[in-house]
Amino acid sequence: MIVEIRTAPFDPWQELSRRTPDAGGRCGATAVFVGTMRDFNEGVSVREMFLEHYPGMTEKHLETIAAEAVARWELLDALIVHRVGQIRPDETIVLVAAWAAHRAEAFAAARYLIEELKSRAPFWKKESLPQGERWVEKNTPVG
Amino acid sequence: MAIVVKFFASLRERMGCSETTLDAQQVKTVAEVWQRVADGEPLPANLLMAVNMEYAEADSEVRDGDEVAFFPPVTGGAHDR
Numbered sequence: 001m002i003v004e005i006r007t008a009p010f011d012p013w014q015e016l017s018r019r020t021p022d023a024g025g026r027c028g029a030t031a032v033f034v035g036t037m038r039d040f041n042e043g044v045s046v047r048e049m050f051l052e053h054y055p056g057m058t059e060k061h062l063e064t065i066a067a068e069a070v071a072r073w074e075l076l077d078a079l080i081v082h083r084v085g086q087i088r089p090d091e092t093i094v095l096v097a098a099w100a101a102h103r104a105e106a107f108a109a110a111r112y113l114i115e116e117l118k119s120r121a122p123f124w125k126k127e128s129l130p131q132g133e134r135w136v137e138k139n140t141p142v143g
Numbered sequence: 144m145a146i147v148v149k150f151f152a153s154l155r156e157r158m159g160c161s162e163t164t165l166d167a168q169q170v171k172t173v174a175e176v177w178q179r180v181a182d183g184e185p186l187p188a189n190l191l192m193a194v195n196m197e198y199a200e201a202d203s204e205v206r207d208g209d210e211v212a213f214f215p216p217v218t219g220g221a222h223d224r
Contacts, residue, residue: 093220
């Protein structure tokens with residue numbers, strides 16, 4: 001189980017190939033979600049975003065969420081990598097991955113990781129818009 | 144010892160600081176900590192609270208040496224609204 005906060009841009013695909021567990025032939029499914037910074041939100045263009053976290057509490061809650069997913073779906077491993085600081089469009093904000101024997105568990109666990117992260121881990125976004133800055137204080141519903 | 148109080152994001156900006164300390168004898172609950180640091184302003188309904196990095200409620204108890212935090216709703220993950 002790996003949980004990391006990053007202050008610099010990272011390549012999610014390099015990260016994944018580096019982190020793939022050696023499961024000795026037992027891994028049949030890898031589910032991955034990559035969240036990327038867009039250049040628009042709610043109809044306005046966003047030039048840059050500042051992502052704040054609560055050092056200590058954020059890591060603690062990400063570790064709890066990953067441990068819950070590993071236990072619930074009997075994962076071979078789980079990964080969460082999350083950016084903080086100043087982020088530009090096209091940069092990766094978050095990477096989650098779940099490795100399991102079968103796809104149902106891998107998909108369910110990856111979805112759990114990202115949805116729980118959004119609702120429980122202390123992160124806050126401040127967008128830089130042409131008109132100034134604004135804090136984002138609600139998440140998108142899953143729909 | 145004392146109670147360390149932290150603020151994050153828009154609340155940090157509004158309070159004008161990221162951290163302050165209180166004498167632990169003055170407060171027994173998270174709500175009382177808020178009253179002290181916010182000069183009697185009512186606790187905003189959507190504000191989140193934590194004690195020692197675990198989510199807490201307004202009536203959660205605080206003790207000497209605790210770290211109490213107040214912050215707006217969290218918005219991690221992808222920027223996918």
